[in-house]
Amino acid sequence: MQIKNICCIGAGYVGGPTMAVIALKCPDIKVTVVDLNAARIAAWNGPLENLPIYEPGLAEVVEKARGRNLFFSTEVDKAIDEAEMIFMAVNTPTKTEGEGAGMAADLRYVEACAKNIASVSKTDKIVIEKSTLPVRTAEKIKEILDSEGSGVHFEILSNPEFLAEGTAIQDLFKSDRVLIGGDETKSGQKAVQALVDIYANWIPKEKILTTNVWSSELAKLASNAMLAQRISSINSLSALCEKTGADIEELSKAIGMDHRIGSKFLKASVGFGGSCFQKDVLNLVYLCRHYGLEEVADYWHQVIKINDYQKDRFAQKIIDHFGGDLTGKKIAILGWAFKANTNDSRESPAIYVAEKLFKAGAFLEIYDPMVSKESIFRDIDFYWEASGTEDLKSRISVLYPVNELDLSNDATAILTECEAFKSLDFSNTIVFDGRGILSSSIYSIGKG
Numbered sequence: 525m526q527i528k529n530i531c532c533i534g535a536g537y538v539g540g541p542t543m544a545v546i547a548l549k550c551p552d553i554k555v556t557v558v559d560l561n562a563a564r565i566a567a568w569n570g571p572l573e574n575l576p577i578y579e580p581g582l583a584e585v586v587e588k589a590r591g592r593n594l595f596f597s598t599e600v601d602k603a604i605d606e607a608e609m610i611f612m613a614v615n616t617p618t619k620t621e622g623e624g625a626g627m628a629a630d631l632r633y634v635e636a637c638a639k640n641i642a643s644v645s646k647t648d649k650i651v652i653e654k655s656t657l658p659v660r661t662a663e664k665i666k667e668i669l670d671s672e673g674s675g676v677h678f679e680i681l682s683n684p685e686f687l688a689e690g691t692a693i694q695d696l697f698k699s700d701r702v703l704i705g706g707d708e709t710k711s712g713q714k715a716v717q718a719l720v721d722i723y724a725n726w727i728p729k730e731k732i733l734t735t736n737v738w739s740s741e742l743a744k745l746a747s748n749a750m751l752a753q754r755i756s757s758i759n760s761l762s763a764l765c766e767k768t769g770a771d772i773e774e775l776s777k778a779i780g781m782d783h784r785i786g787s788k789f790l791k792a793s794v795g796f797g798g799s800c801f802q803k804d805v806l807n808l809v810y811l812c813r814h815y816g817l818e819e820v821a822d823y824w825h826q827v828i829k830i831n832d833y834q835k836d837r838f839a840q841k842i843i844d845h846f847g848g849d850l851t852g853k854k855i856a857i858l859g860w861a862f863k864a865n866t867n868d869s870r871e872s873p874a875i876y877v878a879e880k881l882f883k884a885g886a887f888l889e890i891y892d893p894m895v896s897k898e899s900i901f902r903d904i905d906f907y908w909e910a911s912g913t914e915d916l917k918s919r920i921s922v923l924y925p926v927n928e929l930d931l932s933n934d935a936t937a938i939l940t941e942c943e944a945f946k947s948l949d950f951s952n953t954i955v956f957d958g959r960g961i962l963s964s965s966i967y968s969i970g971k972g
Contacts, residue, residue: 525718527553531607533637535559535568537612537692537799537868538654538685540577544585545696547594549726551818551846556595556603561663568596578867578894581693606642609718611683612637613654618803629803632660638665642672650715653741662705667864679715681706682737684744689798690865702732703739735878745811748804749824754789754795755832762922763837773960794873794939794958795834797862802828802871835873839880842935842956851885854933856953859940860900866948867894870904873958874939879908881937882919889921890901891929895942897922938962 532543533959547555558567558762567576569590573886586594587873592732593845597603599605606608614633621623627866634655641651650671653662662680669678702723704859735743768932772792796802805827812821846853862872869875869892878888890900923929926944932952938945941959955962 525608525714525912527609527658527718527722529553529607529692530609530611531554531603531680532557532611532654533559533600533640534575534611534613534615534655534791535561535564536613537577537689538687538824539611540568540575541585541687541692542654542685542696543691544582544589544615545609546722547592548585550722551589551593552868554593554595554606555589556597556607558597558600558603558784558819560598560600562598565598566846566858567598574900579692580690580865585693597771600640601644604641604649605646605929606625607649609650609652610641611652611654616803618656618806620862621859624814627806627813629661629807631664634661635668638668639672641678642669642676645673645676645678648677650679650681652683652719654683654685661741666696677711678965679706679712680737681719682740684740686744686747689868690727690863697726699727699731702727703735703740703743704732704733705737707737713846714754726941743807745804748800749808749827752796752805753824753827753829755793755801756827756834757791758792760830762834762881774952775921778958779911791960793834793941793960794838796833797872797874798868798872799870804829817891832858832876835876836880838873838956838958839877842881843884845954846934850881852887853935854887854889855881856931856933856936857881857888857890858892858936858938858945858948859942859959860890860895860903861940864941864943865894867896867899869895869899872903872939875903875907875935877958878941886923889923889930889933891923892940893924893942895925897924967968 527730530543530546530553532539532555539557543555543557543845555569565575567574575583575586593659612634614637616631617752619628619630641649653665662682666678674736684703696945704716704719706712716734722735723732741776758776761775764774765775776790776792779785781791787968805824809821809825812824842855857874857878860874861867861869878890882888884931898935904916929947931950935954935956937958938948938957938961939958941961945961
């Protein structure tokens, strides 16, 4: 099956970079990324320095492919109609109400997307799950497409993304593996091969793994759960190190040298953040409970609890240092994104640490070289619990550029591992180093 037109529904962190690389590597295929958010599409079509997503190398890829065979549009129906292959890369947040609230994935956008595809399609389509979805979602998508379509044949594939923010372009160029799940039927395997042929333009075939749909869907949740578990495991040990006098950096190095374990994701920190880990672990917990696997669910839920514990105890350490009351204290928050080299602050530990310090009475000065003032205040409105803090903006300043930062505050908390922070002068402030930028122990306190 020769694919000439690809449509991707969703121009976010997954759809934008993934389709840009596919377009770059497959110049004979027209790739159209569509989204109902007109401002986001305008940004993708605007100046390269103002793309809606920051990823090292992304602007260069977009520059080469945009206007050649890569297009960004709000004309969703037109792109669906023209495409032989459709990627679904819409948001799948955690449910906030109904059955599974707080853990299960909210599939309303996926279901709406499937209904739109069904209503528009006049020819056979390959529909690909690119969003992170719970196992057996393909069954629901297939049901919607078949019941609401007009006799068109749809093949559903699962092709989960394994991108790490900050290295997404390199992850796409040199993937550890590309996972494609499809039906065992003749038409299902034909669809799988069509997607294999696209990735084979730059990915070695031995790194393209084909499975059934259910294994592919579950692999993404399981992979993120395993990675999140490693972070929570090492963070739980950092608390023990403080009590015993052991050094968490030395412990991490010793553990990581065991080839059976390896060194990745064994760096102690304030906790993990981002759009995937918490959402996917909670989704896994929900699935385990749904199938009556309470002990398995409790095990994975503990990963989230340790992550919350780590954020809480970091903030509490600052509060305790000042005798339990931060009233009138001015504290600089360095870093708002959940990690370096991204402007993504979803579920960032900084949001939760800042909230606890603010509620303890602190004045906060927040600085992140990548995250805008508007985004930071949106995060505060979205994530902070309602507390009647009418003096919000009177006690919170968002600084930009860096020369606005006053490092003679009562304390400075480093919450993102930005390289630029290493060159700052901390000689006139107390540093709480939550990312190990300046000190060998992430919780050591002292003058810079």
